[in-house]
Amino acid sequence: MANQIAEKIRVFSLGGVGEVGKNMYAVEIENDILVVEAGLMFPEDDMLGVDVVIPDTSYLEQNKSRVRGIIVTHGHEDHIGALPYVLKKVNVPVYGTKLTLGLVEDHLKTTGMHKKADLRLVTAGSTETIGDVPVSFFHTNHSIPDCVGVSIETDQGLIVYTGDFKFDQTPVDGKITDFGTLHSLGEKGVLCLLSDCTNADRPGTTPSELEPAKGINRVFQEANSRVVITTFASNLFRIQQIIDASVKTKRKITVVGASIYKTIQIARRLGYLRAPKNIFVKPEEIGNFPDEQVTVLCTGSQGEPMSAISRLAKGADQKLSIQSNDTVIISATPSPGTEKSVSQIVDFLYKIGCEVITPGQEKVHVSGHASQEELRLMLNLLQPKYVVPVHGEYRKQFALQQVAAEQKVKPENTFLIDKGEVVEFAKGQGRVSGKVPSGNVLIDGLGVGDVGNIVLRDRRLLSEDGILVIVVTLSKKTGAIVSGPDIVSRGFVYVRESEKLMEEANKKVNDTLEKCMSENVNEWSSLKSNVRDVLSKFLYEKTKRRPMILPIIMEV
Amino acid sequence: MANQIAEKIRVFSLGGVGEVGKNMYAVEIENDILVVEAGLMFPEDDMLGVDVVIPDTSYLEQNKSRVRGIIVTHGHEDHIGALPYVLKKVNVPVYGTKLTLGLVEDHLKTTGMHKKADLRLVTAGSTETIGDVPVSFFHTNHSIPDCVGVSIETDQGLIVYTGDFKFDQTPVDGKITDFGTLHSLGEKGVLCLLSDCTNADRPGTTPSELEPAKGINRVFQEANSRVVITTFASNLFRIQQIIDASVKTKRKITVVGASIYKTIQIARRLGYLRAPKNIFVKPEEIGNFPDEQVTVLCTGSQGEPMSAISRLAKGADQKLSIQSNDTVIISATPSPGTEKSVSQIVDFLYKIGCEVITPGQEKVHVSGHASQEELRLMLNLLQPKYVVPVHGEYRKQFALQQVAAEQKVKPENTFLIDKGEVVEFAKGQGRVSGKVPSGNVLIDGLGVGDVGNIVLRDRRLLSEDGILVIVVTLSKKTGAIVSGPDIVSRGFVYVRESEKLMEEANKKVNDTLEKCMSENVNEWSSLKSNVRDVLSKFLYEKTKRRPMILPIIMEV
Known part of the structure; x- marks a missing residue:
């Protein structure tokens, strides 16, 4: 054992620190790399056209042979997506509880990996040996059943x-956190705690899920x-509460929105939702029941423009629409960046004339994350x-450092790491040491990583002032213009009202080309850059806009 | 007088109801149209590339000869912009108080109208006859000095x-609201109150500006x-408090950010800021003073990426930068839609190591709008x-209706109007009746209104998946391809990594064109739509993206 004590342990994050989403943490013990979580993030405002963002896993790819498995602690997208x-x-075994793996399996269908993945069931209280490392799981409470924490023995x-x-x-399912196990882990000796810091800046205790149950x-x-x-x-616990409230008030439930429908299906199949037979009714059949016997459960709590509630409110759903005498509950708080779209949907619902109930008015939502006392x-x-504070932006990591300091963890023993930064432990002493590659991989349609900075920069330019394409055909023999220049614009100005501007632009281009030719500038790259410069300057003077200018020269 | 009582009065909003910003209200009394406010709004997320949004004033333009003046109540951009x-x-006289007109004059420089405008000074307590209508002004409290409310006699x-x-x-300037005048207006008989509803959903009373003064x-x-x-x-009152706090703690102040610098200049020139001589120091000179004698006052409380604080934090300002031992106060709450960018700046400041103080931690900001008790x-x-609730989204208008109902204004006597909807009064009875044209006019660079739905739709498409331009030159005589097809893309994929895809796309286009020609499809519009359809389908299959496709045919 003596030489094993000299082992180096490296802990780092490939996502989830300094940001919200795409959680991915790794623990490297000599020859074994254990990965915990593989989550996605929704794109930032400047990632135009991007569908989702995942962590850059090139370090794992480069060290594929040493990656022993990926542990996922619960079935939320920012952990399994x-x-x-x-x-x-990196097709390694994936470890998770029953419900988590059920949701993982469904997710894997996106890329067809559900047929090739090696999913391994674990339970709270069990211990697995992953690589050479004993890993045990303990039950925790969150907003979805079957959550676990992870203890890695070194x-x-x-x-x-x-x-x-x-x-x-x-808790909704009656299963409280396994305090005994947590205490015994403490007794055994915890070298390093990677802790959720989402609400580390909130004093007090996060209310129980019982609170929204009462409100609902x-x-x-x-x-x-x-x-x-x-x-x-x-949010399966909330969904359970909605089912329970519907049972109590003798309501049938109709579910609108593909993602929530699928989650309910999986959870029911695996035994994680209690619901009487026949309580669920198709949207087209819900009209057969009196209003006071109807619950419509739908997605859209984040104000997504294409979500179910938005469609229902705007009459864009063929089967169902929100009416003036409906009561609408928003049982969620907006995620950062969605405040405005949520408030627009709420405004729209008020205009319809609905009774609208938000968490600001009635306790119909609570957070799933621990506040300072917890x-x-x-x-x-x-x-x-x-x-190591994880699962949050820097100020949350910082807040947990302060809380930990009050619980006798010296501030220098709390590491506020950025993505890729490595905390290395040797002889029981930790320090930040070195970096592994990390970053964002952008997924747009089927493309994984083929949208990078250049493409995003172009999309941004295009989105701001549009594009002008200038096409001209030159004679191979003489170099003279034989057709064009033609200018086509998109997203720049409303063309019918700007005919004169476009005519002038055309003349500018023509003059520039002729001037170039008379001066024997006939390299295409020079011609193009001359056209671009002259036109860009002209348009900026006239409009104070900077559209992308794309000159194309053809030769016949 | 008898026949004058039969007069019709029309009240409507061209902006500021059902939305936040671009306030503009109008009162039409027979032959006179009085306009109150002419504000701007910052663009919504889907108004790509747009700088600012103003109200559609076509109704005023069509009835130019009857518009008697524009009254502005204070100098904020959503009222004068x-x-x-x-x-x-519509160049009519503009009525406002001294500070308000000072700020208006500066704003007018944007379009050179400062030389042509007819600015008319009013004071709280005074009465002007505008058209044939007596209009009086009463002092109110807000976050800027020299605010008035307006009473129009009919x-x-x-x-x-x-x-x-x-x-x-x-209040910071010691001038409290003119309760006596308000009471006497009530005695005289108020037919209709257009009231600020910004905080109509907040119980209680908005704290005095004294609160942030204490915190600061x-x-x-x-x-x-x-x-x-x-x-x-x-926010000139806040700026005054910052000056006062700096005086008390013997700090020099340096101001960073063009807009705040200009506001301070105007307010000082007009006597609306108390500041000792020499308290302001240039950014490049502030280094001569010990840290504890320095205040840096800057813009950026809304997380704007190009704002002063963002530049100072990121080291992008040559003269000054934020250091780890600075104390940073965010003396504002984020406007709707800016929550995320503000939190990103705060996160950045934490990373630098500053002490960061937000309104969540210390009372360093209060709203300038009345809560329910007020x-x-x-x-x-x-x-x-x-x-008529004004200055707010629908749910705020709705909230004011409820408050008013508790103060004995029957709900049917509170009109929740949308932009353009007219409230008509005849014989002292009001009802919603008819509409005038209303909407958004988008300003992009020098263009006012030349960016409409088509341009925005194109910008959105371009921003999501970029553009492919396909150019082909055909022979005039034979119709055969003499050059191309060439494909150029921007914002679609990272081209170097997608050579094969582009080759295949090129082949698809070529095949399509040849097929068309062999089938004698030679109308350009058909050729183009064929190319567009085939390529769009191909690219969607391969990438699940839908770039804009722009076929251009040249002829020689």
């Missing part, structure tokens, strides 16, 4: 990862109308020597 | 417009470092028969 792409490059002590968690004393029940009971309720498609409890149970 | 464009089309009673207001019992003073005193503070460029007070003072 990158698997369809990552497994294509000769220098345990490395514990909380996963997304809060301490819920009255109250609204369901008081509403003498249909209840339309929207939440995250993957983080303190976790720190007290586990008594880690080192802390 | 459209004047440079509106006056170009034979059916007063039409009162609050402007942006709150009731501040301890505390931070300034405790900080043993430079204080960098960002707020709205036009709205009740306004309603009680004025006792209007009818209410």
Whole structure:
């Protein structure tokens, strides 16, 4: 054992620190690399046209032979959403609980990897040996069932990862956090705790899921109308509460939105939703029931313009629409960046004349993440020597460092790492040391990583002032213009109202080409750059806009 | 008088209802049209490349000869920002208080209208006859000095417009709202109240500007470092408090950001800022003072990527940069839609290592708009028969209707109008009746209104998947291909990694053209649509993307 104590352990994040989403953490113990989570992120505003973003996994690809497996702690997209792409490059076993793997399997269909993946079932309380490393799992509370935290055994002590968690004393499924195990992990000795820091800046305790249950029940009971309720498609505990409230108020439920429909199907098949037979009714049949016996459960809590609630509100769904006497519950708070679109949908619902209930008015939503008092409890149970805040932007990581300091983890023992930064442990001492490659891989349609900075820059330019294409045909023999120049524009000005401008532009181009020829400038690249410069200047003077200018020269 | 009582009065909004920004209201009394406010709005996310948005004023243009003047109640951009464009089309006298007109004059320089505008000074307490209509002004509290509300006298009673207001019992300039005048207007008889509804959904009372003064003073005193503070460029009361706090803590102030610099200049020149001589220092000279004697006042409280604080944080400003031992105060809350960019800047500041103080941590910002108790007070003072909630989205208008109902204005007497909807008063009875044209006019560079739906749709398409331009030259005589087809793409894929795809695309186009020719399809429009269809289908199959496809045919 003596020489094993000299082992180096490296802990790093390929996503999920300094940002919200695409969680991916790795623990490297000599010859074994264990990966925890493989999540996706939705694109930032400047990632035009991009569908989703996943972590850059080139380090894992380069060290493929040493990657022993990917552990996923629960079935949310920011934890499992990158698997369809990552497994294509590094197809290692995936470890997760029953519900998590059910959702993973469905996700893998995106790239057809569901047929090739090696999914391995684990349960809270069990221990697996992954590579040479014993890994055990403990039950935690979050907004979806079957969540686990992970404890990785090393000769220098345990490395514990909380996963997304809060301490819920009255969870929807009755399964409270496994305090005994957490305490015994603490007794055993935790070298490093990777802890969820989402709400590290919130004092107090996050309310139990029981709170929204009460709020939702109250609204369901008081509403003498249909209840339309929207939440995250993957918030299965909330969905359970909506089913329970519907049962109590004798309502049938119709589900609108592909993602929420699929989640419910998977969860029911695997036994994670309690619902009486025949409570679910197709949208086209819901009209057969009196209003006060109807629940419409749909997606769109983030104000997505194409979501179910948006379609229902705007009358764009053939089977169902939101009416003035409906009661609408928004059972979620907007994610960063979606505040405005959510408020636009709420405004739209008010205009229809609905009763609209948001978390600001009634307790119909609570967070799934631990606030400061819960983080303190976790720190007290586990008594880690080192802390790495994960799952949050830098100011949240910073906030957890402050909380940890108050729980006797010295500030210098909490590492506020960025993506790719490595925390290295040797002889029980940790320090930040070196970097591995990390970054964003953008997925646009079927393309994984073929949209990079140049493409995004072009999309941005195109989006701001459009494009002008200038085509001219030159004679191979004489170099003279035989056709054109023709100018075609898109996204620049409304052409019919700008005929004069375009005529002048055409003349500018023509003059420039003729001037070039008279001066024997006939290299195409020079011709093009001359045209581009002259036209760009002319258009900026006239319009103060800078459209992309694309000269194309043909030769006959 | 008898026949004058039969007069029709029309009240409508060309902007500012059902939205945030571009306020513009109109009161039409027989032959006179009085306009109140001419504001701008910043573009929505889907208005790609647009700089600002102003109201569609075609109704005013069509009835130019009857427009008697534009009253502006204070100097914020959402109230005066459209004047440079509106006056170009309808150059009528502009009425405002001293500070407001000072800011208007500067704004008008955008379009050179400062030389042609007829600016007429009014004071709180004064009465002007505009057209044939007596209009009086009363002092109100907001976040900028010299704010007024407007009372328009008609034979059916007063039409009162609050402007942006709150009731501040301890305002920065010591001038409290003119309660006596408000009460006497109420006694006289208010037919219709157009009231600010920004915070109509907030219970209680908006705190006085004294609150942020206390918070800012505390931070300034405790900080043993430079204080960098960002707020709205036009929040002059906050700027006054920052100057006062700097005086108290013996700090010099340097101002970074063109808009805030200009506002301070104008306000000082007109006597609306108290500041000792020599307290302002140039950015390049601030290094001569010890850190604890320095205030950096800058723009960027809305997370604008090009703002002063963003440049200072990212080291992109040559003269000054934010350091790890600075204390940074964000003295503003994010406007809707800017939450994410603000939090990104805050995150960036944390990474630098600054002490960052936001309104969530310390009371360094309060709203400038009345909450429910203040709205009740306004309603009680004025006792209007009818209410039109203005300056807010629909749900805020709705909230004010509910508040008004509790103050004995029957819900059917509160009109929740959309832009263009007309409230008509005859014989003291109001009803919604008819519409005038209304909408958005988009300003992009020098272009006013030349960016419409088609241009925006093209920009959106271009921003999502880029463009492919296909150029082919055909022989005039034979119709055969003499050059091309050439394909050029921008914003679609990273070309070097997609050579094969582009080769295949080229072949597809070639095959399509040849097939068309062999089938004697030689109308250009058919050729183009064939190419577009085939290529679009091919690319979607291969990439699941839908770039814009622009076929250009040349002839020699």
